[in-house]
Amino acid sequence: MTKTHFPTDRFESAQTPFYYYDLHLLDETLKAVTEYSDVPGFCVHYAVKANANPEVMRRIAAAGLGADTVSIGEIHAAVTAGFPAPKIVFAGVGKTDEEIRTALELGIGCFNVESEAELDVIEEIAASMGVKAPIALRVNPEIDAHTHHYITTGLAENKFGIAREVLPALIKKCLESDHLQFKGLHFHIGSQITDLTPYKILCERILELQKELEEKFPGLEIPNLNVGGGLGIDYDEPDENPIPDFKTYFDLFKRYLPLKPGQKLHFELGRAIVAQCGSLICKVVFVKEGLGKRFVILDGGMAALIRPALYQAHHKIENISSTSDIMEKYDVVGPICESSDTFGVDEILPLTKRGDYMALRSGGAYGEVMASCYNCRPLPGSLYSC
Numbered sequence: 001m002t003k004t005h006f007p008t009d010r011f012e013s014a015q016t017p018f019y020y021y022d023l024h025l026l027d028e029t030l031k032a033v034t035e036y037s038d039v040p041g042f043c044v045h046y047a048v049k050a051n052a053n054p055e056v057m058r059r060i061a062a063a064g065l066g067a068d069t070v071s072i073g074e075i076h077a078a079v080t081a082g083f084p085a086p087k088i089v090f091a092g093v094g095k096t097d098e099e100i101r102t103a104l105e106l107g108i109g110c111f112n113v114e115s116e117a118e119l120d121v122i123e124e125i126a127a128s129m130g131v132k133a134p135i136a137l138r139v140n141p142e143i144d145a146h147t148h149h150y151i152t153t154g155l156a157e158n159k160f161g162i163a164r165e166v167l168p169a170l171i172k173k174c175l176e177s178d179h180l181q182f183k184g185l186h187f188h189i190g191s192q193i194t195d196l197t198p199y200k201i202l203c204e205r206i207l208e209l210q211k212e213l214e215e216k217f218p219g220l221e222i223p224n225l226n227v228g229g230g231l232g233i234d235y236d237e238p239d240e241n242p243i244p245d246f247k248t249y250f251d252l253f254k255r256y257l258p259l260k261p262g263q264k265l266h267f268e269l270g271r272a273i274v275a276q277c278g279s280l281i282c283k284v285v286f287v288k289e290g291l292g293k294r295f296v297i298l299d300g301g302m303a304a305l306i307r308p309a310l311y312q313a314h315h316k317i318e319n320i321s322s323t324s325d326i327m328e329k330y331d332v333v334g335p336i337c338e339s340s341d342t343f344g345v346d347e348i349l350p351l352t353k354r355g356d357y358m359a360l361r362s363g364g365a366y367g368e369v370m371a372s373c374y375n376c377r378p379l380p381g382s383l384y385s386c
């Protein structure tokens with residue numbers, strides 16, 4: 001029902017490589033997110049870093065989600081797409097003064113603060129503007145999310161978040177300041193998490209920490225808890241599992257993280273919302289006979305989709321033109337002069353020829369948005385299902 005169909009006849013008029021977005025699947029995914037997160041106190045944000053394509057973002061905003069952003073560029077993109085400023089949170093370890101000022105002017109919902117140095121600068125800027133900055137402190141929960149080391153973020157050795165030992169001093173600072181408003185605590189443990197156990201541990205850590213802080217600060221209110229994003233998707237079988245298991249995910253938090261009266265629980269999902277609706281479409285430039293190897297050389301490579309080169313990620317590769325029953329073994333590579341520009345080794349594909357269209361599936365998250373002009377190649381464009 002949600003299997004992506006590729007209208008190759010429409011592709012003739014588009015310049016490859018480009019991203020093809022199955023908007024029906026995006027809408028179905030958003031429907032599932034809103035249905036299963038329909039729990040008192042739950043607020044789902046979309047992590048814009050996953051995909052800032054205007055049409056994709058517009059649909060997510062229309063579904064009523066908030067936005068999680070990490071730069072003023074993302075904040076502007078979110079406002080343009082229709083996310084109301086109070087539903088935008090601003091995270092990131094390196095917010096500049098200019099970004100902080102503009103975010104305060106726009107009236108965003110919350111700054112997710114990652115260090116004492118940042119807190120001091122936000123206070124100074126808010127004071128100079130005569131406003132009160134809404135603050136959530138990002139705590140490092142020291143949980144191993146068991147994912148790729150580049151996208152594990154909740155360990156003490158990572159650059160993110162505030163150590164538990166330092167947290168009380170920063171809460172005190174917020175409570176005593178005329179220009180800071182303590183809104184809550186923020187956590188994020190990593191990305192592409194498929195075994196949900198680390199989330200259960202996160203819930204336990206949060207409850208423990210909340211109790212500890214309430215003892216330290218009698219009467220302290222923590223109006224918002226934010227558990228970040230990270231829910232993974234099925235890169236191997238995008239058609240079998242086009243929509244992640246949001247039910248199990250939200251049920252886990254409902255079960256293991258009981259909220260106080262009036263308390264809100266925020267989520268910042270990126271990949272789980274957009275990954276499966278996007279595919280990178282490339283054309284086969286040559287089929288090259290190597291020594292004991294046959295290479296399918298595409299016109300799009302690591303500049304269009306960097307995840308395989310950067311994280312050794314594998315995106316399912318499909319020949320969407322071939323109707324042949326003959327199966328062959330190929331290495332599927334891009335045109336860029338780096339060995340890491342490889343999408344797949346020993347891929348079994350139907351007989352492939354020059355001019356065929358190939359789809360690199362599950363590219364809706366961290367695909368288009370991470371593309372570059374390396375080798376002076378134009379950025380990939382985008383095409384949408386009707």
Ligand code: LLP
Pocket residue numbers: 047049050068091151153188190191192228229230231268269270271272307311365366
């Ligand atoms: N919240 C925070 C604070 C984050 O740092 C991230 C992702 C998210 C939410 C959204 O995580 P998601 O639900 O998408 O897993 N480029 C990498 C992923 C980097 C993720 C960075 N932070 C990739 O292609 O796998």
